[in-house]
Amino acid sequence: MMQIAPALVSLREITKIFSNGVTALAGFDLDVFAGEFLSLLGPSGCGKSTVLRLIAGLAQPTQGSVTWPGSSDTDHRGEIGFVFQDPTLMPWANVADNVWLPLRLRGMSKHAARNRIAESLALVGLSDFAKTYPRELSGGMRMRVSIARALSLRPRLLLMDEPFAALDEIARFRLNDDLLRLQSELRCTIVFVTHSVYESAYLSSRIAIVSPRPGRVVAEIQGEGPGPRSKEFRASARYAALCGQISQILLDQTAEERL
Numbered sequence: 001m002m003q004i005a006p007a008l009v010s011l012r013e014i015t016k017i018f019s020n021g022v023t024a025l026a027g028f029d030l031d032v033f034a035g036e037f038l039s040l041l042g043p044s045g046c047g048k049s050t051v052l053r054l055i056a057g058l059a060q061p062t063q064g065s066v067t068w069p070g071s072s073d074t075d076h077r078g079e080i081g082f083v084f085q086d087p088t089l090m091p092w093a094n095v096a097d098n099v100w101l102p103l104r105l106r107g108m109s110k111h112a113a114r115n116r117i118a119e120s121l122a123l124v125g126l127s128d129f130a131k132t133y134p135r136e137l138s139g140g141m142r143m144r145v146s147i148a149r150a151l152s153l154r155p156r157l158l159l160m161d162e163p164f165a166a167l168d169e170i171a172r173f174r175l176n177d178d179l180l181r182l183q184s185e186l187r188c189t190i191v192f193v194t195h196s197v198y199e200s201a202y203l204s205s206r207i208a209i210v211s212p213r214p215g216r217v218v219a220e221i222q223g224e225g226p227g228p229r230s231k232e233f234r235a236s237a238r239y240a241a242l243c244g245q246i247s248q249i250l251l252d253q254t255a256e257e258r259l
């Protein structure tokens, strides 16, 4: 019999009103399940970054709840890695020291952290760049450092806020494949925010489409299972159909908004 596991994180009936009176989210419900690659897709300003911040505990809902149903811990920050749209590296610190930061903040000396730093850099293919400074790296490489830094704590849950939006398509495709490989190696759960229909269709095991502000989940689409894609996937009918299905829902959303 199929077992239905409890959600890793559960958001229920969330309303988020900022102090300036903006209602970013209203009636927002979402479950994040262990091992999935969940994308949040929606128009600019619909509250996607706000959702990630609520999951990370960096912001509190005005109403509603964010819970971890399978866990009695109250502080989940040590289990979460956050990758921001901008790599936000420390320019004065080399790559290894940037990756060390989350470990250092948890009291780990550089000596104690050295294996973890090396492993994290190896995961993103930057083993030869430990002593390099951010200014000497390409945009794609900086984003890899940012991902290595988020992975340094070996998070169960990786939150990614449009991490590849600033990259050219070739770099983006490569990082997409690397990310799927990383996820299957580390067996982590990923919540990924993107504006891109194509990126969400390629990466996700599930896609949650968020309405224009105030944001709520208006549709969920099942994607391919987690894990690396075959070389043929980008040219497959399955991928084209997914892209079409997602685009149609987004278009219907904006059409309603314009009426």
Ligand SMILES: Nc1ncnc2c1ncn2[C@@H]1O[C@H](COP(=O)(O)OP(=O)(O)OP(=O)(O)O)[C@@H](O)[C@H]1O
Residues within 6 Å of the ligand: 018, 019, 020, 022, 023, 024, 042, 043, 044, 045, 046, 047, 048, 049, 050, 051, 213
């Ligand atoms: N700290 C804040 N104070 C006031 N308003 C905010 C704050 N943070 C976000 N907002 C507003 O809440 C809404 C949702 O913002 P959010 O950044 O979550 O959207 P988003 O979906 O991530 O947008 P984008 O795709 O452009 O990144 C926006 O209207 C934004 O202006």
Ligand SMILES: [Mg+2]
Residues within 6 Å of the ligand: 048, 049, 050, 161
């Ligand atoms: Mg955002």
